[in-house]
Amino acid sequence: MSSHMLVQMPLLAVIGIVACRMLPVRLQDSILVKVGGSVPCVMVALFASSYWMLPRALDAALNDPLAELAKFLSLPLLVGFPLVLAWRRLTLIGRGFVWTNFISMLAVLGWLYIVAPVRVCNSYLVNDQESAGWYMVIISVLIFLWWLGTLMVGGGMGPDKHDSSGSGTTLA
Amino acid sequence: MRSPVKRGVIVTSLVVLLGTGVFWWGTDGFTALTAETARRVEILRSPRPVPNVTLEDQDGNIFKLQDYQGKLLAVDFIFTRCTTLCRSMGMIFKQIRDLIPEKSLGRDFMLISISFDPDHDDPASLKKYGQAYGADGEIWRIARVPDKAELKALLEAFGIIVIPDEFGGFEHNTALHLVGRDGKLRLISDIDKAVPFAEEVVALL
Numbered sequence: 001m002s003s004h005m006l007v008q009m010p011l012l013a014v015i016g017i018v019a020c021r022m023l024p025v026r027l028q029d030s031i032l033v034k035v036g037g038s039v040p041c042v043m044v045a046l047f048a049s050s051y052w053m054l055p056r057a058l059d060a061a062l063n064d065p066l067a068e069l070a071k072f073l074s075l076p077l078l079v080g081f082p083l084v085l086a087w088r089r090l091t092l093i094g095r096g097f098v099w100t101n102f103i104s105m106l107a108v109l110g111w112l113y114i115v116a117p118v119r120v121c122n123s124y125l126v127n128d129q130e131s132a133g134w135y136m137v138i139i140s141v142l143i144f145l146w147w148l149g150t151l152m153v154g155g156g157m158g159p160d161k162h163d164s165s166g167s168g169t170t171l172a
Numbered sequence: 173m174r175s176p177v178k179r180g181v182i183v184t185s186l187v188v189l190l191g192t193g194v195f196w197w198g199t200d201g202f203t204a205l206t207a208e209t210a211r212r213v214e215i216l217r218s219p220r221p222v223p224n225v226t227l228e229d230q231d232g233n234i235f236k237l238q239d240y241q242g243k244l245l246a247v248d249f250i251f252t253r254c255t256t257l258c259r260s261m262g263m264i265f266k267q268i269r270d271l272i273p274e275k276s277l278g279r280d281f282m283l284i285s286i287s288f289d290p291d292h293d294d295p296a297s298l299k300k301y302g303q304a305y306g307a308d309g310e311i312w313r314i315a316r317v318p319d320k321a322e323l324k325a326l327l328e329a330f331g332i333i334v335i336p337d338e339f340g341g342f343e344h345n346t347a348l349h350l351v352g353r354d355g356k357l358r359l360i361s362d363i364d365k366a367v368p369f370a371e372e373v374v375a376l377l
Contacts, residue, residue, distance in 0.1 A: 033176065035183060036176070036179040036180040036181075036182065036183030036184065037176060037179070037180040037183075039180055039184050040180060040183040040184045040186075040187045043184055043187045043188060043191065044191070046191075047187065047188075047191030047194070047195070048191075050195075051194065051195065051198060054198070054199065054205055055205060055206045056198070056199065056204060056205055056206050056207045056209075056210055057198065059206070059207035059333075060207065063207075063333070118206075119208075119345070120206050121206070121207070122206075122207050122208055122333040122345045123207075123333055123335065124335070125335065125337055125343050126343065127338075
């Protein structure tokens, strides 16, 4: 369960992140304009990532090949990719929203997994559920500390890829 | 869509609408967040036919699941080496049997505990399990599905997922199942809902 939620699924999102970063900046910008700016991109990523946090979606991904396929497509395309598209155009507040939202979701979900009196996933042992919960809480604390660190050092902008044209780092 | 701001608002609204729709669809209207709840909700909405598997009971009798057609049948899934939930399952099934009017037992209503561990659970160990709870082998049978492919189909139809744990046993979703007279699975209840389950049976007698 831990490796599914905390290794495989983040890696799938990373595939989308890397793929988007490989595109020329001009193409990224034109896609961003076409889809209506950074807000819809963040919303898409929010919905898609929340969906795969549902215990039911995890079970489905293991027992239904169609759901598994949906997971493999949606995590890169609907989470990683739009986040990178939006990121360069996000204000400090926008980025802060994404971070705090992500951190709190992870922590709350982890906490739920630790204290849940029932097995929430039919495909996993109860022990798995608890350890996955602990990992989630620990990871969320680590990310929070790291983000806090960037607030001190880098102004809270988080990871940012500077490009040669310089246009990439302007904040809308 | 002339201005980019307007476009952004429209696309965002669409995304929110679509996203909410997907959540609604994926959780049966925000009611079923886990696969276990989903399976129960789905059964209530549309009772599902169960496969006609061949079973072997604690006395070595071979019979078919279809033999129960025309009767109400309570089903649970166990393995006899289980030291935790299946033990309480035995007590719960006993409790349910005792809550049903005696004249209906065997005629209108029967119980069956199905082992999903046919390799270990031979008729002898099934018998031992049954004796611990007073399962007589007629009104209440303890049975296994000898054929692996049939067992898989049966577990799938009931929505039971069995996974080996680190102690050589299994972990599995445990519930009370009611198969109707038409041979369709019509109700799945929590194991601590023995009394409502029995009431439901009595109402259907």
